[in-house]
Amino acid sequence: MPVPVPTRASNNVKPPGTPVSSQDAKHVKLFQPFQQQSVTMHNRIGVSPMCMYSSVDGNFNNFHVSHYGSFALKGAGLIIIEAAGVVPEGRITPQCAGLWNDEQMEGLKQVVEVIKSQGATPGIQIAHAGRKASMCPPFKGDYLETEEDGGWPNKVLGPSELAFADHYGQPQAMTKEQIKEAVQAFADAAVRADKAGIEVLEIHGAHGYLISSFLSGNSNKRTDEYGGSFENRARFPLEVVQAVRNVWPSTKALWIRISCAEYVNPEPMGLDPKGWDIQQSIQLAKEFKKLGVDLIDCSSGGNIKGVKYPANPMYQVQFSEVIRCEAEITTAAVGLIVEGEDAEGILEKEQADFILVGREFLRDSAFVLASAQNLNIDINWPNQYSWAVKKARRNNTRKGTEAEKTTTIP
Numbered sequence: 001m002p003v004p005v006p007t008r009a010s011n012n013v014k015p016p017g018t019p020v021s022s023q024d025a026k027h028v029k030l031f032q033p034f035q036q037q038s039v040t041m042h043n044r045i046g047v048s049p050m051c052m053y054s055s056v057d058g059n060f061n062n063f064h065v066s067h068y069g070s071f072a073l074k075g076a077g078l079i080i081i082e083a084a085g086v087v088p089e090g091r092i093t094p095q096c097a098g099l100w101n102d103e104q105m106e107g108l109k110q111v112v113e114v115i116k117s118q119g120a121t122p123g124i125q126i127a128h129a130g131r132k133a134s135m136c137p138p139f140k141g142d143y144l145e146t147e148e149d150g151g152w153p154n155k156v157l158g159p160s161e162l163a164f165a166d167h168y169g170q171p172q173a174m175t176k177e178q179i180k181e182a183v184q185a186f187a188d189a190a191v192r193a194d195k196a197g198i199e200v201l202e203i204h205g206a207h208g209y210l211i212s213s214f215l216s217g218n219s220n221k222r223t224d225e226y227g228g229s230f231e232n233r234a235r236f237p238l239e240v241v242q243a244v245r246n247v248w249p250s251t252k253a254l255w256i257r258i259s260c261a262e263y264v265n266p267e268p269m270g271l272d273p274k275g276w277d278i279q280q281s282i283q284l285a286k287e288f289k290k291l292g293v294d295l296i297d298c299s300s301g302g303n304i305k306g307v308k309y310p311a312n313p314m315y316q317v318q319f320s321e322v323i324r325c326e327a328e329i330t331t332a333a334v335g336l337i338v339e340g341e342d343a344e345g346i347l348e349k350e351q352a353d354f355i356l357v358g359r360e361f362l363r364d365s366a367f368v369l370a371s372a373q374n375l376n377i378d379i380n381w382p383n384q385y386s387w388a389v390k391k392a393r394r395n396n397t398r399k400g401t402e403a404e405k406t407t408t409i410p
């Protein structure tokens with residue numbers, strides 16, 4: 001029998017990360033609830049999906065429980081669990097998480113349980129790495145993983161026989177049968193995510209992985225109905241979304257992350273009609289909307305090795321703003337958003353409806369609590385902590401707050 005996950009302190013009726021006063025919440029968008037279908041995220045800050053390369057056979061384990069639990073405890077409204085491969089060959093590395101069999105649901109359920117126990121919303125990203133599969137984890141190096149070390153260098157798939165880079169796997173161009181199987185694998189993983197209690201499902205359509213590599217004419221050189229025109233390049237991604245939508249409950253949220261530009265034209269908003277660009281991203285977002293996608297998570301890059309792009313603070317917000325406006329769909333912004341004030345500004349200016357944060361959460365799992373302080377709004381802390389420390393501390397002052405100085409420590 002698994003040990004039950006401890007819940008919030010019994011007198012803590014409001015989850016960490018929610019405003020203490022509903023009056024306050026009216027003035028600060030970041031701490032207003034975010035409703036999608038029947039899912040309510042208690043604020044508008046989420047943890048962006050981040051691979052942790054810590055699974056054995058795709059299974060989630062205690063590392064994931066404590067890692068994702070730490071964000072839930074510290075008030076994140078949504079936690080999108082890292083990319084989970086829909087088939088073993090669809091993982092980036094042999095250590096990536098997966099959701100291609102029922103056994104993998106068991107570990108995932110434990111992660112979901114710990115997230116929900118703190119009042120946060122559990123999400124997951126489902127993915128196929130395509131021609132970027134079978135690599136080694138980045139903390140080991142940057143090379144193709146051998147079969148001896150658990151890789152599958154001879155089973156790398158892509159839209160065409162075009163490798164991502166010289167040291168990546170040589171992909172086989174997928175047959176139509178293999179395309180069909182991949183579509184089905186996404187749908188099957190969605191069913192498992194639902195059974196495990198996930199409430200927000202994100203399809204990984206970005207960063208040069210399988211879906212993204214089909215979208216771009218720079219990586220997709222097919223001459224059949226899955227390559228060539230925009231309609232043909234978008235066929236596989238739309239089939240995936242349709243198949244997932246068919247099995248994913250209408251009461252839960254369906255998101256997709258896309259790369260809105262791939263910088264072959266180095267101008268972020270520059271055109272690359274035969275490759276991939278913002279205009280095609282807008283058109284694609286409109287198609288996704290028709291199929292019932294609830295939100296576009298606007299990222300960029302990753303499909304072309306070696307391109308240069310300006311990764312300045314908030315560099316991808318421009319994509320979210322344009323897609324939100326032109327495709328009239330709800331969006332999330334992500335990418336170097338590291339201050340509560342900036343996150344709030346994005347929502348205020350209606351450049352996005354939701355904020356995703358990656359690396360800053362790795363630096364500081366209490367990013368939400370720090371953002372509240374940054375915005376001068378009083379939010380609930382875990383009760384177990386709040387009586388003792390009262391406020392987040394920024395700038396590493398190590399002096400403690402005035403309130404702390406008057407707290408009696410038992």
Ligand SMILES: Cc1cc2nc3c(=O)[nH]c(=O)nc-3n(C[C@H](O)[C@H](O)[C@H](O)COP(=O)(O)O)c2cc1C
Binds near residue numbers: 052083204334336358
């Ligand atoms: C360690 C790490 C792992 C990542 N893994 C994923 C992933 O599984 N799926 C994905 O879509 N993006 C992934 N990303 C990208 C992040 O989700 C995010 O979009 C990116 O880091 C930019 O946001 P940030 O500046 O707030 O970190 C990863 C990033 C990092 C740093």
